[in-house]
């Protein structure tokens with residue numbers, strides 16, 4: 001079983017499900033034109049947070065910024081971190097659950113453009129393939145020593161990459177995407193999280209066209225992941241793809257955060273093995289912390305525990321693993 005979880009930083013549901021915003025762009029562009037691959041994935045599987053439809057999906061906040069969003073997404077709990085530079089890390093995340101389940105460390109990957117995304121992972125040192133920003137994570141070491149992969153080692157060495165459109169140690173999405181595709185193709189991981197961030201950087205700059213361009217490049221990446229998924233499924237390896245975001249945006253497009261409650265609105269598209277086909281209208285509102293438990297259920301991993309833990313989203317799952325017995329029997 002393979003699961004690929006992709007987060008597109010600060011991408012609004014409206015751009016994904018309704019097409020380009022007529023307030024900021026003269027020419028009309030449908031969702032199929034802006035995000036053809038995400039549109040296809042949405043038709044194949046299920047969606048949450050589609051504008052005006054139920055079920056919804058929210059970041060729990062209370063500050064709707066990136067680090068709390070990624071922490072909630074990966075830990076399956078409320079984030080104790082409420083800003084982008086806190087050092088409180090979650091106790092454990094989906095990455096630890098995968099490793100605890102006996103997954104070989106090199107088969108669990110985290111590849112992100114934003115260097116701070118490493119802080120959304122538990123402090124436990126792991127040999128998982130982690131590359132955040134131009135220099136964060138231990139992927140270089142893993143590529144060199146454990147995997148002996150010159151290709152991955154060269155791609156991880158993002159020091160040559162320019163930092164724009166971000167700042168500090170930010171790695172542009174084009175470099176992150178190249179590394180993620182090489183890692184996926186070479187290692188065929190059980191789980192990979194990919195965090196792309198150019199969209200949010202361009203949005204903060206108020207450049208809607210550049211934001212759409214970054215969204216289109218992210219969509220093309222999703223298309224490549226879908227091709228790999230098809231190849232894995234063809235050889236009998238079930239694969240699921242999840243695409244989501246860490247926070248929404250304010251009505252003014254540029255901002256997000258605690259002063260803009262509307263920026264809590266996020267979205268999810270999930271498709272593939274063990275995932276329902278065709279969205280079913282149902283009541284309810286889910287939270288980002290429900291995504292990791294949903295992936296854990298698909299992979300038959302132990303769930304996050306505790307009062308603040310999320311729960312598997314029943315509408316996403318094809319069957320409940322407890323009700324139907326083995327997943328493998330259903331697939």
Ligand SMILES: [Zn+2]
Pocket residue numbers: 010066200204256
């Ligand atoms: Zn932002």
